[in-house]
Amino acid sequence: NAGVMQNPRHLVRRRGQEARLRCSPMKGHSHVYWYRQLPEEGLKFMVYLQKENIIDESGMPKERFSAEFPKEGPSILRIQQVVRGDSAAYFCASSAFREGYGYTFGSGTRLTVV
Amino acid sequence: GENVEQHPSTLSVQEGDSAVIKCTYSDSASNYFPWYKQELGKRPQLIIDIRSNVGEKKDQRIAVTLNKTAKHFSLHITETQPEDSAVYFCAATVRAGANSKLTFGKGITLSVRP
Numbered sequence: 001n002a003g004v005m006q007n008p009r010h011l012v013r014r015r016g017q018e019a020r021l022r023c024s025p026m027k028g029h030s031h032v033y034w035y036r037q038l039p040e041e042g043l044k045f046m047v048y049l050q051k052e053n054i055i056d057e058s059g060m061p062k063e064r065f066s067a068e069f070p071k072e073g074p075s076i077l078r079i080q081q082v083v084r085g086d087s088a089a090y091f092c093a094s095s096a097f098r099e100g101y102g103y104t105f106g107s108g109t110r111l112t113v114v
Numbered sequence: 115g116e117n118v119e120q121h122p123s124t125l126s127v128q129e130g131d132s133a134v135i136k137c138t139y140s141d142s143a144s145n146y147f148p149w150y151k152q153e154l155g156k157r158p159q160l161i162i163d164i165r166s167n168v169g170e171k172k173d174q175r176i177a178v179t180l181n182k183t184a185k186h187f188s189l190h191i192t193e194t195q196p197e198d199s200a201v202y203f204c205a206a207t208v209r210a211g212a213n214s215k216l217t218f219g220k221g222i223t224l225s226v227r228p
Contacts, residue, residue, distance in 0.1 A: 041220060045218075103148075105158050
């Protein structure tokens with residue numbers, strides 16, 4: 001089991017560009033969560049998705065941010081027109097709802113906006 | 115929504131001593147409390163968790179206690195070692211319906227002095 005796979009590990013974007021972060025959950029997991037971590041801060045919830053459905057996006061900024069988890073392929077977190085304040089580590093986690101409550105995190109994508 | 119707070123924000127102990135990290139939560143309906151360890155530049159990893167139907171759980175040198183009345187839970191690490199140095203996050207969730215997102219505290223940096 002390869003675990004939760006995130007790519008890229010590091011992403012550098014210029015202000016105004018788009019950033020696409022990908023997350024493949026663990027095999028058998030159908031629930032994906034995205035969190036953002038700023039330096040010396042905790043993990044802030046962004047969005048919770050199941051296949052083809054957004055369950056909770058209460059932590060997503062209203063503009064420029066979107067997420068999807070299609071029937072086939074990885075979950076995508078998309079940030080349009082990036083600004084310096086978007087620089088952070090973005091972690092994806094997955095869980096198998098029926099097995100319990102625990103999350104497994106991916107290694108994260110470190111986004112730097114220059 | 116749920117609010118999780120951790121105190122203190124940093125903790126330094128001598129190798130071999132015990133470390134106690136405390137968290138409080140606000141939502142009395144929360145029923146699952148995991149602890150994650152994050153080493154520098156790495157993913158958060160689940161180290162222990164507790165459900166609301168038990169008051170204490172132990173796994174080798176680590177233990178977690180839960181006081182539902184006071185709405186706080188604590189992580190106890192005995193015989194600390196330098197490799198225990200990391201950031202520790204507590205979290206809470208209410209497993210209600212399809213939404214089981216975790217709310218995290220801001221984390222505490224534990225330093226174990228050799």
